[in-house]
Amino acid sequence: MKPNRKILIYMNMFLLPLLPLALCFCAFFLPPQYEESFMGELKYKCNRLNKTDGNRIIFVGGSGAAFGIDCALVENAFPTRKAVNFGMYAALGTTVMLDLSEDDVREGDIVIVMPEQDPQTLSCHFNGEYMWQGADGAFHLLFQLNREHLRAMIGQFPYFATKKCAYVLSGQPPQPDAMYRRNSFNEYGDIDLSACSANIMPNGYDSNTPIRFDEAVLSDDFIKELNEYTDTLTRRGATVWYYFCPINKLAVANDADIDVYYDYLQSRLHCQIIGNPHDCIMESGWFYDTNFHLNNSGKIVYTRNLIRAIKAALGDSTPTRITLPQMPLLGDSSNVDSGLHDDASNTGFNLHDDASNADSGLNGDGPNTGSDLHGNGLNADSDCFTWEIKDGAAVLTGLTAEGLTREELTVPANLDDCPVNRLPADIFAGNTVLRVVTIQENIRAIDDYAFSGCDTLETIRMLHVLPQHCLAGQHLLDGTNAILAVDADLQTQYLLNYTWSTYAERIRGE
DSSP states (O other), X not given: OOOOHHHHHHXXXXXXXXXXXXXXXXXXXXXXXXXXXXXXGHHHHHHHHHHOOSSEEEEEESHHHHHHOOHHHHHHHOTTSEEEEEEOOXXXXXXXXXXXXXXXXXXXXXXXXXXXXXXXXXXTOOOHHHHHHHHTTXXXXXXXXXXXXXXXXXXXXXXXXXXXXXXXXXXXXXXXXXXXXXXXXOTTSOBOOTTOOSOOSXXXXXXXXXXXXXXXXXXXXXXXXXXXXXXXXXXXTOEEEEOOOOEEGGGBSOGGGHHHHHHHHHHHOSSEEOSOHHHHEEOGGGBOSSSSOBOHHHHHHHHHXXXXXXXXXXXXXXXXXXXXXXXXXXXXXXXXXXXXXXXGGOOOOOTTOGGGSXXXXXXXXXXXXXTTOOOSSTTTTGGGEEEEEETTEEEEEEEOTTGGGOSEEXXXXXXXXXXXXXXXTTTTTTOSSOOEEEEOTTOOEEOTXXXXXXXXXXXXXXXXXXXXXXXXXXXXXXXXXXXXXXXXXXXXXXXXXXXXXXXXXXXXXX
C-alpha cells in the first residue's frame, strides 16, 4: 500500500522546521567535544589573554609562534612584564587572531604580530570549520569575529553540529595523537617541545611550502586589517610591532630579495618591524616538522634573537645571557614523539629496519628498473618503478612499461638497500590507468600535484599509523577525485591532524 502523498507532505512540512532546531541543540547544548584537540586550546588562549594582569608582551600569530617562543625566557629577560603566547594555527587565519585579541589588549601592552611568511597567513584567509572547533564550549568568541566571516561560519555549521552529535553518541570525543593536541601547550600558551629533538622532514625541509619574499605574497586586505588593528591598539596606549616568524633557510626561494621585501613591507605597515629578518632565517637543523615549526633547541635560539630585537626597540642595552644549545643533526629524531602516544599507536617504524626494507638484490650505477625483483611484501611492485640513488636514498624517477599498465600500485619501501622516503610530483601525474595507490609508512613526504590528471584514480591508501609522519602540501589532491583511505580506527587522527585536516572531506575510514 502506497503511503498517502498528502501525509508525506505534511510530515515534511512539520519535520523540516525542526532540523535547524536539532542542529542548534547539538551544537550549543551538547557537551564540548573538541577539548583535547589542537583547536581546543583556542578558548584557553583567549581566557589567558583576558585574565593575565599587568603589562604584557603578547605574541600574535599562527603555530609558528606557538612552536617558536619560550615565554619563560621572555619573562626572565623582562621581569616587569608577563608573556602571553597567542599563536595558534595558520590554517585558521591570522586576522582571526587579530580579531580575538583586540578587545583584551590594554594600555602599556606590547603586541608583536608574527605571521608565517606564506600567502595564506598574509591574507584574510579564514576557516570556519576550525573556528567552530575552537569555539566549542565558548561560543561568545564568535561575537568577536569580523562580520565577513559569518558566511563561512554558517556554511560549516551543519557539519560541525552533526559531527559533534556523532562524537557524543559514540562516547568517543576526538583524542588526537602526538604533538597536535591541547595538552601540548603549557601555561604560557607555548607548545612544549621537549619531545621534539630534531628535524624529521626528509632532506630537512618541506618542498611543498617554498618561502618567498616578494610583494605577491602580501594581500592588500591583510595589510588593511593589520593597520586598522595597529591604529586601534595605538590609540588605546598599546605598542604594536611586527617580527618575522621562524623561517627554514632551505625553503627560501629568493633570499636575495629579503632586504627589498623588508623595505616594501615596512612602507605598507603602520607598525614598526623590529629585528633583522636575516636572524629569523635559520638553518634547517633548528626545525622540527614544517618550515615554520622549530624544535626544542631552535626555540631557544629564536627566542634569544627575539628578546634582543625587543630590547633594541625599547632602547634596553642590557646583555641577553641565554646559553645556546648545539644544533641537532638532521634526522636525529630518536626521541621524536617520545611519551606523546601510547604503545598501541606507536609503530616505531624505522627507515632502515630489515623487516620493512627487504634487499632488492639489485646493484649498479644510474637509474634502475627493478626488473629482477617481483614478489610479495613491501617491495612487491618495485619492478614497476624506475629510480636513482642520491644521498643515500632511492629517488623515484618514473614508472616502467609494466608500471604504466597497472591499475593498482604500492610504492616500494626500499630499493638497492636505500630507503624510499618521498613521492615526487611527476611519478603518477597524468596517469589515466591507475585506480589505487598504496602509500607505505616509509614515505615521509608527498609532493604537491603528485596525482594531477589521474582521472581514473579512486583511492590513495595511507598506511601511516601516525599521520604526522608524512608531510603533504595544500595541493596533494589537485587534479584528481580520489579519496584518502585510512584505517577506520585512525580516521579521527587524520581529520584533526595539522597537515591532513585540509583534506577532511575526502578522508574515509576502511
